[in-house]
Amino acid sequence: MKTDATAAALRTEDPEEIETEAGHRSKVIEVPEGAAWNAVEDAMLRRRSIRKYKRRQVPAHVIRRLLEVARYAPSQGNCQPWKFVVVRDADVIQAMEDFCVEACRKLSRSLDYVNYPHGSFKHFFTRAKAKLFNRLQPNMLHPVPMTAVTLIAQGRFTVFHRAPTLILLLVDKRGIGTPEIDIGICGTNIVLAAQSLGLGTCWIGFSKFLNQSRDWCVRLGVEEPYEICQAITVGYPVGNPTHLIARDTHETAWFEGGKKEILY
Amino acid sequence: MALLSKAERRHFPDWDDPAQCIFYRVEIDPEKCDGCKLCTVVCPTNVLELYGEKGNKKARVKETIRGCASCNNCQAICETGAIAATRPYDFVGFYRQLGRGEFAMPRTF
Secondary structure (H helix, E strand, C coil), X not given: CHHHHHHHHHHHCCHHHHHHHHCCCCCCCCCCCCCCCCHHHHHHHHCCECCCECCCCCCHHHHHHHXXXXXXXXXXXXXCCXXXXXXXXXXXXXXXXXXXXXXXXXXXXXXXXXXXXXXXXXXXXXXXXXHHHHHHCCXXXXXXXXXXXXXXXXXXXXXXXCCCEEEEEEEECCCCCCHHHHXXXXXXXXXXXXXXXXXXXXXXXXXXXXXXXHHHHHHHCCCCCEEEEEEEEEECECCCCCCCCCECCECEEEEECCEEEEEC | CCCCCHHHHHCCCCCCCCXXXXXXXXXECCCCCCCCCHHHHHCCCCCEEEXXXXXXXXXXXXXXXXXXXXXXXXHHHCCCCCEEECCXXXXXXXXXXXXXXXXXXXXXX
């Protein structure tokens, strides 16, 4: 039990003292007040969800590079509950698009009462159904995605935005804790790396519709215990949408010096 | 202790009622707009359009509700700074936005 004793001693000792005794002092980066954004922060601030892409394909080695940084994302218990499917054939992406558009059409027809004239029975009935489903699935049937569903059904909005490359993020449902969050962190690595390389990306939550189709699951190799969690489109953005924009500020409770302050 | 009242939690806003759902948050200053058409190209839902006679075209929002995807790319692409996202989207009832402050550009501290 000698090792346990050493471990217990280490826990009580001051790690900084041990560092000094070992003879190497680690560097502390001093950030002066009001300093300009560094490259990483700048990529975070200028990242936009790009939905208009150039037709030009992204080189394969660049996509491999994005997957390489994705592999180093933090995950709960280092369980890495992800798997990637990369689709770079325009006809396959178009077929996926057609499937998702059809799914949106069905969803819009059955739940979006805005499709039907006020006072009609269809409007009344669909609205009652939508309110019930809204209560059962408040996250999925938020007004924002429901608007997108109807726009897609009307052909006014796209699912995969005609992007040249699509990265599907599959989640291992057996992952530790909340594996979907790990997928979010993993995808963020991809998105920020892409931004720093001059690429545009967009998260596609509607890609989940593909899970409902056995044909698509077979074709894409999505098998239990994996399922499609999110997708990211990658391509060169049209134009240069890199100006900084304004955004909401969020309430932050700040506890310091025995006081609580509310900051924004 | 809850930020939403019981009545609010039970109320799901009507998707087609502008009083209950504010979707769009884009405002265009016609003084600054030079009609370069970049914003109409980049808009994924084609909510923006040009109007006015040839040579003096300006951009405007075509529809006020149910259209804007709130991507803000029009502001990000505008070279003259004519477009601004000034209003956050908001809903009544269950989806009311909570704990938001003023809209702000990136701030350095």
